[in-house]
């Protein structure tokens with residue numbers, strides 16, 4: 001992987017959106033609690049299945065918005081694994097030999113066509129400009145390289161939950177919602193599926209699939225309940241939900 005000096009910037013710390021994101025994730029306990037929820041584990045199991053099917057050796061791997069990466073240990077002995085995020089306290093929790101860097105996923109400081117595998121898990125919906133980041137991923141990915149995306153999307157029943165949360169935030173304020181549900185960012189949106197479809201066209205081949213990971217309002221009341229998994233297993237059997245799963249996955253390959 002080669003650094004492109006002309007694309008190296010200090011994080012734009014005056015950017016309110018970046019600040020809000022960092023504040024949201026700068027609490028490791030709350031972050032770990034979010035990662036441990038049955039809802040999160042269900043979709044992470046699908047991510048893990050995909051990662052286990054990747055036989056990578058000598059590859060340059062870039063994880064964007066890695067948090068505390070769940071994939072670095074799988075890949076970092078046989079590959080160059082670069083884990084990046086804007087939240088320093090999370091980046092620091094990743095172990096060597098991964099290379100750890102603070103990096104805004106919207107501006108990648110790497111040269112064109114130098115990365116073999118790019119990982120986005122639950123980060124695109126946190127970005128002010130998803131198009132910017134996806135164009136960067138397309139730019140830095142190597143021929144035959146892959147891009148993996150796992151994100152929540154609009155065409156799902158979780159979107160109802162998302163809008164109820166927005167409404168509660170407007171009426172009762174962000175602090176109130178934070179107390180109620182823990183780690184979250186007020187600016188979260190959903191994956192811009194249209195942008196993925198448009199940007200990874202022509203030189204790219206795409207495989208898309210969805211799973212249902214039903215999201216209960218993550219009130220403390222439901223904290224340790226497995227109700228969301230029980231609901232997900234039930235709804236997953238109904239054919240209609242196969243097409244409107246709550247989480248969308250893309251496996252994108254750059255052809256040339």
Ligand SMILES: C[S@@+](CC[C@H](N)C(=O)[O-])C[C@H]1O[C@@H](n2cnc3c(N)ncnc32)[C@H](O)[C@@H]1O
Pocket residue numbers: 018021022025064065066067068070084085086087090103104105106120121122123126127
């Ligand atoms: C929901 S967490 C996902 C963490 C991890 N990828 C996972 O597998 O669960 C979202 C992450 O995106 C990071 N993030 C938010 N905005 C970002 C940006 N502009 N550039 C890079 N990372 C960002 C946050 O700091 C946080 O670690």
